[in-house]
Amino acid sequence: MARILYGVHGSQHGHAIRALTLARAFPQHEFLFVTSEEAAGILRRGHRVETVLNPGTRYKNYALDLPATVALAVKTFARRGSELARLGRLIEDFKPDVCLSDYEYFVPIAARRAGVPCLSLDHQHVITLCEHQLPRAVWWDLASTSFSVDRLFSNSTAHLVISFYQPPLKPGAQRAISPPIHREKVFEHEATVGEHILVYQSCSICPRFVPLLQTLGRPVIVYGYNREAREGNLTFKKFSEDGLLADMASCAYVICGGGHTLMSEALFYGKPIVSLPVKGAFEQWLNAFYLEKLGYGLHLDMHKLDETAMAGFESRVEGCRERVRAVDFRGNEFAFGIVERFVRDGRL
Incomplete structure (x- = not known):
């Protein structure tokens, strides 16, 4: 049995559903989740949860609500030092063998400081870890979003991209791509x-x-x-x-x-x-x-x-x-195999 500390993005419940599905696929391991907002309620279904703030995107009238998004980020970063110290103590007490992160900010940083391997498992890194041929008109959106993903959510030691489309991965070690993980x-x-x-x-x-x-x-x-x-x-x-x-x-x-x-x-x-x-x-x-x-x-x-x-x-x-x-959009078994290997070896 392994102990796994799992950071999960709090808003947009798809992150929590994916994390819960993965945890249920590995009943032999012990999971401790770190998350916020609606994800905390979802993940408390049979698992221990520690709540922590997380930068997230806010929407209003079917558009990005930039002021609310910035306000949440400011609130989160104002507590960065205390939250990382708390997670450091949590890692000392829980003694995880590995960490996982589904687009969560604090766990990969705390894991790196503690010397614990951390696997990022999310869809958002398809933006930064894959090659794309896109219209020039979206260059700024690509650049600004990539900057955010790189600066805030890319501190893990390995990355597994989950995506229904499979652009070629950029050159680099410790990265893989999988078809989607679906709830049971x-x-x-x-x-x-x-x-x-x-x-x-x-x-x-x-x-x-x-x-x-x-x-x-x-x-x-x-x-x-x-x-x-x-x-x-x-x-x-x-x-x-x-x-x-x-x-x-x-x-x-x-x-x-x-x-x-x-x-x-x-x-x-x-x-x-x-x-x-x-x-x-x-x-x-x-x-x-x-x-x-x-x-x-x-x-x-x-x-x-x-x-x-x-x-x-x-x-x-x-x-x-x-x-x-004509396409197989079921990636559960493939992704879970990669996760099990990471849990065993601490690398892809």
């Missing part, structure tokens, strides 16, 4: 092709979005508005993990934001996707860019909804479906 419940639902469209939006929605959905010639099941109602072809549902996955597994295609976790689950079920990334969130833009580039779906701007493009997507759905089905 994803595998409990069999994929079929129904008539309905599954819509999932968890951020504030632009007023033109629902009218666009009403023009689609299919039934539409909508999650993210926290209400139960029927309006014409739209059926609004409150969140339910099993309900969402069942409706996703049986839909014709998915309309969602640019979050990697939900997009990866939809692709695992063989679903084409219409992605509407949050404005200013470069990682989401990159996910949508590769989605369209690889022929898996359509990249749209929520603030400039294109009804013509949406209507044209219907004629391309089956072609997208064929391309999606």
Whole structure:
């Protein structure tokens, strides 16, 4: 049995779901999580959790909320010294064999100071550790996001990138890339092709979005508005993990934001996707860019909804479906093998 200290990004629950899935795959090891915000509640399901602040991204009106994001960073860095000292004491008491980090700031730094190997396991490092051919127009977004990822979240001794797209890794040691890790419940639902469209939006929605959905010639099941109602072809549902996955597994295609976790689950079920990334969130833009580039779906701007493009997507759905089905989007076994090797050897 190994003792594993696991730092997890607190907001955007995909980080916590991935960490919990990984911990459940290794019941022989003892995990101690370090996290914040909503992730703390998720990870307390059977595991010890220590809470610590973490720099994170804030959103408002389907766009990056820069003042709130900066305010959180300032608050976090003001407590940097005391938090690192506390984590140092935690490492002395817990005596981890290795550390893991899913886009968490403090654990890799504390692990490096204590001489404990640390594996970064997240999607965000696809931005900095992979080669990309991108439009010139996004150069500043790429550069500024890469600066943030490099300066804040790249202190681990090894990196495992989790991604539904697989750009070539840049040269360098102690790095690998894997298809997505899915929560266990994803595998409990069999994929079929129904008539309905599954819509999932968890951020504030632009007023033109629902009218666009009403023009689609299919039934539409909508999650993210926290209400139960029927309006014409739209059926609004409150969140339910099993309900969402069942409706996703049986839909014709998915309309969602640019979050990697939900997009990866939809692709695992063989679903084409219409992605509407949050404005200013470069990682989401990159996910949508590769989605369209690889022929898996359509990249749209929520603030400039294109009804013509949406209507044209219907004629391309089956072609997208064929391309999606040709790829294996299940990376659990591959990623877990890499993690087990790191736990055993302290390196990739």
